[in-house]
Amino acid sequence: MKFCxxxxxxxxxxxxxxxxxxxxxxxxxxxxxxxxEIIPGKPSTAILGENATPEQIEQFERKHGLDKPAxxxxxxxxxxxVWNGLDNRYAYYFLGILKGDLGRSFRTDRPVSEMIxxxxxxxxxxxxxxxxxxxxxxxxxxxxxxxxxxxxIDNFASIFALIGxxxxxxxxxxxxxxxxxxxxxxxxxxxxxxxxxxxxxxxxLGAALSxxxxxxxxxxxxxxxxxxYVRTARAKGLSExxxxxxxxxxxxxxPVVTILGLQLGVLLAGAIITExxxxxxxxxxxxLDEGIAKRDYRLVQGCVLVxxxxxxxxxxxxxxxxxxxxxxxxxx
Amino acid sequence: MNRxxxxxxxxxxxxxxxxVFAPFVAxxxxxxxxxxxxxxxxxxxxxxxxxxLGRDIFSRIVYGARISLQVGVTVTxxxxxxxxxxxxxxxYYGGVIDKxxxxxxxxxxxxFPGLLLAIALVAxxxxxxxxxxxxxxxxxxxxxxxxxRGQVLKVREMDFVQAARALGANDLRILxxxxxxxxxxxxxxxxxLGMAGAVLSEASLSFLGLGVPPPAPSWxxxxxxxxxxxxxxxxxxxxxxxxxxxxxTVLAFNFIGDGIRxxxxxxxxxx
Numbered sequence: 396m397k398f399c400x401x402x403x404x405x406x407x408x409x410x411x412x413x414x415x416x417x418x419x420x421x422x423x424x425x426x427x428x429x430x431x432e433i434i435p436g437k438p439s440t441a442i443l444g445e446n447a448t449p450e451q452i453e454q455f456e457r458k459h460g461l462d463k464p465a466x467x468x469x470x471x472x473x474x475x476x477v478w479n480g481l482d483n484r485y486a487y488y489f490l491g492i493l494k495g496d497l498g499r500s501f502r503t504d505r506p507v508s509e510m511i512x513x514x515x516x517x518x519x520x521x522x523x524x525x526x527x528x529x530x531x532x533x534x535x536x537x538x539x540x541x542x543x544x545x546x547x548i549d550n551f552a553s554i555f556a557l558i559g560x561x562x563x564x565x566x567x568x569x570x571x572x573x574x575x576x577x578x579x580x581x582x583x584x585x586x587x588x589x590x591x592x593x594x595x596x597x598x599x600l601g602a603a604l605s606x607x608x609x610x611x612x613x614x615x616x617x618x619x620x621x622x623x624y625v626r627t628a629r630a631k632g633l634s635e636x637x638x639x640x641x642x643x644x645x646x647x648x649x650p651v652v653t654i655l656g657l658q659l660g661v662l663l664a665g666a667i668i669t670e671x672x673x674x675x676x677x678x679x680x681x682x683l684d685e686g687i688a689k690r691d692y693r694l695v696q697g698c699v700l701v702x703x704x705x706x707x708x709x710x711x712x713x714x715x716x717x718x719x720x721x722x723x724x725x726x727x
Numbered sequence: 728m729n730r731x732x733x734x735x736x737x738x739x740x741x742x743x744x745x746x747v748f749a750p751f752v753a754x755x756x757x758x759x760x761x762x763x764x765x766x767x768x769x770x771x772x773x774x775x776x777x778x779x780l781g782r783d784i785f786s787r788i789v790y791g792a793r794i795s796l797q798v799g800v801t802v803t804x805x806x807x808x809x810x811x812x813x814x815x816x817x818x819y820y821g822g823v824i825d826k827x828x829x830x831x832x833x834x835x836x837x838x839f840p841g842l843l844l845a846i847a848l849v850a851x852x853x854x855x856x857x858x859x860x861x862x863x864x865x866x867x868x869x870x871x872x873x874x875x876r877g878q879v880l881k882v883r884e885m886d887f888v889q890a891a892r893a894l895g896a897n898d899l900r901i902l903x904x905x906x907x908x909x910x911x912x913x914x915x916x917x918x919x920l921g922m923a924g925a926v927l928s929e930a931s932l933s934f935l936g937l938g939v940p941p942p943a944p945s946w947x948x949x950x951x952x953x954x955x956x957x958x959x960x961x962x963x964x965x966x967x968x969x970x971x972x973x974x975x976t977v978l979a980f981n982f983i984g985d986g987i988r989x990x991x992x993x994x995x996x997x998x
Binding site for chain 2: 415418419422426427430431433434557558560561562563565566568569570572573577584660661663664665667668671672682683686687688692695699702703706707710
């Protein structure tokens with residue numbers, strides 16, 4: 396009976412999550428379609444230029460479905476409200492999504508999904524590299540600060556965390572370029588030709604996260620050090636290193652994992668700025684340089700949709716990992 | 728309140744004075760170019776040096792403070808006002824209104840990366856300070872609404888609210904005279920942290936070329952203009968000063984937010 400109840404609760408939660416994803420997809424598509432409608436000037440004029448002939452414009456609009464009405468219902472002062480039926484861009488875009496088709500780029504005429512898939516791995520690679528940098532800095536620094544509370548190293552960690560949180564990536568990034576590319580000449584200032592080119596973007600993107608994590612690890616370690624099991628472990632004669640890294644850290648990392656997971660979404664969104672700084676060929680530069688700068692609204696729509704979905708899925712995955720790590724959450 | 732909060736208040740006070748009296752504080756016109764003086768190092772004439780177009784960096788930072796504060800204050804006030812009203816309605820009336828607002832609207836808005844939504848909005852609406860403010864308000868109000876809803880849910884069950892109802896007070900009076908003043912504390916904390924977020928978001932959008940268009944001296948635009956290799960090789964101070972200005976401002980608002988939170992929460996207050 397209890398088992399059935401647990402399954403039921405989980406199923407409800409799962410359905411709720413799927414529902415949220417569908418709502419977000421619906422909102423993004425509706426919002427972008429609406430925005431395309433309200434911007435002054437037609438996308439065809441923006442792409443083809445002022446000198447395009449009416450034939451060229453007509454051909455372009457037919458090809459991209461822009462000759463069809465935007466929504467199920469349209470309004471004009473002459474005709475009033477008009478019901479368009481299923482023959483509208485909005486409905487076609489949803490049908491396309493079901494088939495994994497995000498339309499074709501207004502500029503390049505390539506499938507948007509293909510363009511996104513080309514860049515997507517680079518953004519994911521950058522986000523994970525940033526996470527790795529953040530963890531590599533935060534865990535040792537947080538543990539040292541927590542185990543040496545009130546000491547010089549604790550103060551250093553606090554200052555590091557404060558600076559890290561207050562410095563946005565578009566300040567950190569160019570500073571890193573100045574020091575490590577211009578002055579020391581260790582890395583290339585932009586691009587992704589060599590494997591080491593990921594270092595500066597990853598440090599830039601991971602800096603703020605490492606600051607947040609250092610604070611979390613520190614307070615987790617301080618809290619766990621006061622627990623009974625730590626006294627027991629010490630009484631058993633275990634070395635301090637084993638007590639800290641095998642017992643304290645294992646329990647103290649649970650809230651850190653949550654933050655880490657939730658931050659994966661933030662990293663993916665923050666990657667837009669970092670990619671711009673370092674000309675990193677990911678989704679961010681695709682959105683900014685190919686989509687927004689060239690007014691390729693179909694591409695903008697696809698990028699916004701994919702980044703939002705990745706963000707939600709990352710948060711969903713975090714919830715799952717969290718409940719798997721901490722049985723109290725699973726059972727509640 | 729803790730010492731860091733006072734430091735925060737001090738920095739913000741300086742920022743406000745500088746922004747309000749910008750024409751008197753600035754030593755040069757922030758938009759006037761002087762190509763003969765491009766990339767000049769800091770000196771008595773140009774305290775923070777000049778940029779690639781020979782414009783005085785100190786004066787640009789002073790006028791940039793106006794943009795940052797204007798966006799920060801406007802976005803925070805509008806977002807907080809909308810959030811408080813919508814959150815209060817959702818929490819007080821409950822039922823279908825609450826289900827639609829907290830079950831759908833709040834969740835969908837919070838499911839988006841905020842900056843991405845702002846980028847998308849500004850990309851379509853075009854650059855400009857009021858469009859940036861609009862985009863940031865669209866993403867900003869939800870946080871306040873969620874906090875307010877939670878507070879109202881808690882406060883509306885308290886005895887003094889029941890007493891007011893028993894005395895025949897109408898919904899509006901109960902909501903705005905009795906519940907609101909007793910639910911506002913977390914909103915104040917959220918607003919001070921929200922100021923930091925708004926300043927940062929404006930600078931981010933301007934950095935991406937989607938915020939306040941040049942030649943207006945937004946700090947984000949200044950950093951974008953300074954990150955070219957030519958500038959970094961010749962005059963790193965062009966990058967350094969606006970970077971410090973943004974970091975100090977964000978740090979100050981974070982200090983204030985943390986300080987107020989600590990002050991209002993007796994459990995966190997140092998004894």
